[in-house]
Amino acid sequence: MESRQFVRFLLLFLGIVTLLVITWINLPYAPSNATEIFDCNSFSSWCTSKNRFQPKKIINPLKQLTKSTRHFASHTPQHPLDPLTIQEINHVRTILSSHPLFKFSSPYAFHSVSLEEPDKPLVLNWKRGDSLLPRKASVIARVNNKSYVLTVDLSTEQVTLHSRVPLSGYPTMTVEDMTSSTWAPLANATFNRTILERGVDLKDLACLPISLGWFGKAEENRRLIKVQCYSMKDTANFYMRPIEGLTVLLDMDTKQVVEISDKGRTIPIPKADNTDYRFSAQELHKQMNLINPISIEQPKGPSFVIEDEHMVKWANWEFHLKPDARAGVIVSRARVKDPNTGEVRNVMYKGFSSELFVPYMDPTDAWYFKTYMDAGEYGFGLQSMPLDPLNDCPRNAYYMDGVFAAADGTPYVRSNMVCVFERYAGDIGWRHSESPITGMEIREVRPKVTLVVRMAASVANYDYIVDWEFQTDGLIRIKVGLSGILMVKGTPYENMNQVGEQENLFGTLLSENVIGVIHDHYITFYLDMDIDDSDNSFVKVNIQRQDTAPGKSPRASYLKAKRNVAKTEKDAQIKLKLYDPAEFHVINPTKKTRVGNPVGYKVVPGGTAASLLDLEDPPQKRGAFTNNQIWVTPYNRSEEWAGGLFVYQSQGEDTLAVWSDRDRPIENKDIVVWYTLGFHHVPCQEDFPIMPTVSSSFDLKPVNFFESNPILRIPPNLEKDLPVCKPTASS
Amino acid sequence: MESRQFVRFLLLFLGIVTLLVITWINLPYAPSNATEIFDCNSFSSWCTSKNRFQPKKIINPLKQLTKSTRHFASHTPQHPLDPLTIQEINHVRTILSSHPLFKFSSPYAFHSVSLEEPDKPLVLNWKRGDSLLPRKASVIARVNNKSYVLTVDLSTEQVTLHSRVPLSGYPTMTVEDMTSSTWAPLANATFNRTILERGVDLKDLACLPISLGWFGKAEENRRLIKVQCYSMKDTANFYMRPIEGLTVLLDMDTKQVVEISDKGRTIPIPKADNTDYRFSAQELHKQMNLINPISIEQPKGPSFVIEDEHMVKWANWEFHLKPDARAGVIVSRARVKDPNTGEVRNVMYKGFSSELFVPYMDPTDAWYFKTYMDAGEYGFGLQSMPLDPLNDCPRNAYYMDGVFAAADGTPYVRSNMVCVFERYAGDIGWRHSESPITGMEIREVRPKVTLVVRMAASVANYDYIVDWEFQTDGLIRIKVGLSGILMVKGTPYENMNQVGEQENLFGTLLSENVIGVIHDHYITFYLDMDIDDSDNSFVKVNIQRQDTAPGKSPRASYLKAKRNVAKTEKDAQIKLKLYDPAEFHVINPTKKTRVGNPVGYKVVPGGTAASLLDLEDPPQKRGAFTNNQIWVTPYNRSEEWAGGLFVYQSQGEDTLAVWSDRDRPIENKDIVVWYTLGFHHVPCQEDFPIMPTVSSSFDLKPVNFFESNPILRIPPNLEKDLPVCKPTASS
Missing domain, CATH: 2.70.98.20 (Copper amine oxidase, catalytic domain)
Known part of the structure; x- marks a missing residue:
């Protein structure tokens, strides 16, 4: 390295160090030790939210049974167009788990598991009482970062892999793709520091996964997503408190941060005042009761089955x-x-x-x-x-x-x-x-x-x-x-x-x-x-x-x-x-x-x-x-x-x-x-x-x-058919 | 008269007589004597309909009182924009009856008697509790076939005749104009004969007064209307049974037939089948009861006054x-x-x-x-x-x-x-x-x-x-x-x-x-x-x-x-x-x-x-x-x-x-x-x-x-506020 280059390097290095020190000193919230910045769980309710999408918690049909009178566990399809049942989806999963594509590969994810409707003429000819047409599932999966479209025949357990897959684009995100994308940036120190620099506690952070479309080479051959964040301090309506100009480009498959763009440092985060829309969040004296109770009533019950x-x-x-x-x-x-x-x-x-x-x-x-x-x-x-x-x-x-x-x-x-x-x-x-x-x-x-x-x-x-x-x-x-x-x-x-x-x-x-x-x-x-x-x-x-x-x-x-x-x-x-x-x-x-x-x-x-x-x-x-x-x-x-x-x-x-x-x-x-x-x-x-x-x-x-x-021959309303109503005792 | 002219006249005369005789013989319905054709009352329920517009029957406010709990007889206006009351309209009539324009003229007709609203700034400044602004009526009248616009001040009883009247056009028809136009053609023998020739009994005739617009000289300087007719035999829905192509041009002021145009002789009158829409006219077995009773209920009453x-x-x-x-x-x-x-x-x-x-x-x-x-x-x-x-x-x-x-x-x-x-x-x-x-x-x-x-x-x-x-x-x-x-x-x-x-x-x-x-x-x-x-x-x-x-x-x-x-x-x-x-x-x-x-x-x-x-x-x-x-x-x-x-x-x-x-x-x-x-x-x-x-x-x-x-602060519906309803005992 020539001395001139070395001097340049030294100046650059010192500049960076100075910037980092200044940034550090000016952090509105200085965590007690550096590792905590990276520990999403201790700082953000966002990535530990109890209500996050957790399908495992609700998929047990037996557990479901205790909650619901609609017997999902025992429900069987009756019509050729009926959606896949819990049993059928479980069946699809079992069939595919032993299929070579899934058995020997990981990671994989199902992006869509839905009924493959029978051919239209078959459905048109089907009448109630006929035996059900063969049930098939259409599955869209990502295996080792490749997209597949498959048909699973639920009676023969045969799996067909379709060769014609769209030239560009990816399947619908899974809910897991979306939720994990919102907390993935929290594993990135630069991101966390940027958030803190904006005056937002990590515990108040809320982020959204934003589909980024396609504009050219940059959005090709790689499944990407952009993440933008908000402060949910003092409001459930975090959407009104954007950390403007901050965009994290994420690889959706690896969850790696590809790029952080921040062009909004000078833009303040809007105040939380008057943003919460929940009734429970309204001050009592400001609640407005404009209308007496009103409802649609059918004394003899509905006319549909x-x-x-x-x-x-x-x-x-x-x-x-x-x-x-x-x-x-x-x-x-x-x-x-x-x-x-x-x-x-x-x-x-x-x-x-x-x-x-x-x-x-x-x-x-x-x-x-x-x-x-x-x-x-x-x-x-x-x-x-x-x-x-x-x-x-x-x-x-x-x-x-x-x-x-x-x-x-x-x-x-x-x-x-x-x-x-x-x-x-x-x-x-x-x-x-x-x-x-x-x-x-x-x-x-x-x-x-x-x-x-x-x-x-x-x-x-x-x-x-x-x-x-x-x-x-x-x-x-x-x-x-x-x-x-x-x-x-x-x-x-x-x-x-x-x-x-x-x-x-x-x-x-x-x-x-x-x-x-x-x-x-x-x-x-x-x-x-x-x-x-x-x-x-x-x-x-x-x-x-x-x-x-x-x-x-x-x-x-x-x-x-x-x-x-x-x-x-x-x-x-x-x-x-x-x-x-x-x-x-x-x-x-x-x-x-x-x-x-x-x-x-x-x-x-x-x-x-x-x-x-x-x-x-x-x-x-x-x-x-x-x-x-x-x-x-x-x-x-x-x-x-x-x-x-x-x-x-x-x-x-x-x-x-x-x-x-x-x-x-x-x-x-x-x-x-x-x-x-x-x-x-x-x-x-x-x-x-x-x-x-x-x-x-x-x-x-x-x-x-x-x-x-x-509807020429339908009757008019008559007083005698209408209900007799009174307010409830409790009101 | 020269002999050549006389011969022409004779031929024309004979021709007309021959035509009349042929027409007479071919009448599908031959009344027992000629005068009856012209007697609307004996032949058409249309011109004697009991339900025809008869304002005199319902204007007596005392009689009205027995029928209605809304006390029209005693109602007085409360707001500057309130419409004219029965008393006020009667007052306008009394004032105008002694006005030279109406006192010494006939015929006359009122085409509009309505509130002349006070000037906008006065209304905007008026508050409930203030004394009512001076009440005025705006009157549009036809007197001796001329249109007038007048203001009647109900407090001073002063009448102002407005000189600026539109250059062309006539006021809105009175209901009497419309109804009388529908039976006026029945006084015309040619018209009646044409109706009979079309196979329609005069007692089944229904006619409509049709505004004719303006297309040039023919519709200028004279108040005209066109009348077209229908057969109401076997249906209340006479509109579906047009006597097509027959148009009577009527002078609305004199009720004289100006012209009869009939270009529809070859067009049959459509059948009455399936035209009646009244529920009472539907065959019992064809009535369709698709929907159980349903209504909007407000157990605590309406929210408006x-x-x-x-x-x-x-x-x-x-x-x-x-x-x-x-x-x-x-x-x-x-x-x-x-x-x-x-x-x-x-x-x-x-x-x-x-x-x-x-x-x-x-x-x-x-x-x-x-x-x-x-x-x-x-x-x-x-x-x-x-x-x-x-x-x-x-x-x-x-x-x-x-x-x-x-x-x-x-x-x-x-x-x-x-x-x-x-x-x-x-x-x-x-x-x-x-x-x-x-x-x-x-x-x-x-x-x-x-x-x-x-x-x-x-x-x-x-x-x-x-x-x-x-x-x-x-x-x-x-x-x-x-x-x-x-x-x-x-x-x-x-x-x-x-x-x-x-x-x-x-x-x-x-x-x-x-x-x-x-x-x-x-x-x-x-x-x-x-x-x-x-x-x-x-x-x-x-x-x-x-x-x-x-x-x-x-x-x-x-x-x-x-x-x-x-x-x-x-x-x-x-x-x-x-x-x-x-x-x-x-x-x-x-x-x-x-x-x-x-x-x-x-x-x-x-x-x-x-x-x-x-x-x-x-x-x-x-x-x-x-x-x-x-x-x-x-x-x-x-x-x-x-x-x-x-x-x-x-x-x-x-x-x-x-x-x-x-x-x-x-x-x-x-x-x-x-x-x-x-x-x-x-x-x-x-x-x-x-x-x-x-x-x-x-x-x-x-x-x-x-x-x-x-409406951020309005409450959601709660079960406890909704009514308890049951079918009526009678149903």
């Missing part, structure tokens, strides 16, 4: 309902009774929320990668927590549990994950009064009662409430409500008067030092419509202005409905336009009503938002299923997940957009309709510290499906 | 509510309590449905003119019938009556015209569960309970259900539901296989010989927003894509919210675009939140439709208020009716579009926002014979109006 645990039968509807780790809930075999013929007619073979896309609108270091795909990355069902009786669903609700597999393959029960209830909201099914003009004494009104299936996924901060609402008039409304807590950004600003005219906050100043960052939400639904039969066509009914010929009419213009049958997929890539309106019909081209209209259902878009990102922007390539609001593809059992089977770090080569661009024929075929609900969310102060629910919905609505109004 | 008959106070809201003959209902002085300060803050000074526009999309002779403007032509309130308890509104509803004036000025009561009820639909106000990621044991959920104000107008066939829904989080949802009966067209076709590929039906074949004609519905709301104070600004918050500079971020693009304050009216003429999204804020530019955001409310558009007609088409000129979805005008007390004060036969020179094009300044002014809800309606068979309700809504939503979530 749930047959064999999963088949819901209500009014003129029946459908199969199951919780799903990735989709949340899956509604299958939705059929409605025709009042004219008594026939129970097919409407939808399968429907579920296929993928979400939630891009945040801040291109800076700690935010640009926040472009969540909640179903494929986190598991929309995995994140669906038990519903709160009387508050999440009304008193008259029935609850359904989910059964999922932990990373080691052991089954566990997510209780009360889905609720089913009848809803009467004071709405009107149909009505007519004769007006004063005719003076006829007619006033015929029918109340509207519907059946709602609900789940609520809490993907960390955000809560998504998904409702499937069935109406007696044949309409299905699919509604998504957003509540929960904003993902916020720390800022030095305490008031907008400190912010320059040209400065971009990327959101709204919600409270002192807190910015609610602008973001979008897209939820794409898979809707395998089978109108009376599987082969259907998609018809765009364009509503177009026609000009009258001069002198032919006092009118200059009128609107005409022009039917355009989509021949191939590209004909059915639809961007909604207010000034180029259309109806979107799924029809059975071989079946007509008495007067000759093709029977059908239409997709009725609700208030929606479109993604405006650059189509070549990496997040938009991965979320390309939001490039249109409606798509139609030919049924293909491998095309269920709009963002691809392996969404995590995917590069967008397995999305709905890619499939649809193959432009396959869709006329008079078994087709799947995809609809995307969208929200632009510019936060406002009312969203702080927890957001009032915002909802949006779309409808599947019969259009010449019935010969006439299917 | 209605003070002084019109001031509704519920939860954190209060507002003044009144029925109105033209608008239906008017909501005024809507104010919400701030949970932080306890202050009751102004939100909206006045809101109501200002006008409707319902163009049908058929340019042929019997249909082109059907371009209804239901509020200004028919009176949206006048057509609002008593609501059906338990079916139009839930059991826990309170009902409010309307008091209107008949054509002769006598007051009458429209009972149960508006209902107010609390609604619990099983929805969620806000929620958060901690996810399995954090494992924290948190599950906080608050149910959503709202207050609904409802009316239902039956404008002949169609039923419009209008809901104003108030939420505790500060949101107001305005929802319009469409039900009732389609306006249909007769056709020779019985099946679509008879219809040529190129043929235009102008709608959908709904049943044999019945076409549901395509049409639009637009409902334009007047929203005088006063955010904390009257002077507000309108801000368009454009959500725009920003591209990042190369190398600055892994992201190529993101969205930014850009605030653009509207300076003048044209800045606020807004057409909604999915791919050019924006939020629409009404802010108080002089008032900011603690962290410096201007306080505001935003208009959140719901699923909507835009009018696509040619802007120069006469109906679109009259309905030009639908040219944009949002408009903002400076407050002007004469600009309340979006289609003009005198809409009937108007030429469109007094519309919102004309006012807005004056491009007045609107920044930091008292401003009025106008929002139009739209529906394209392509009928389908499910709409036959009566339509399941279709709804659309928009929201007024606080945006940085509150410092934080205003």
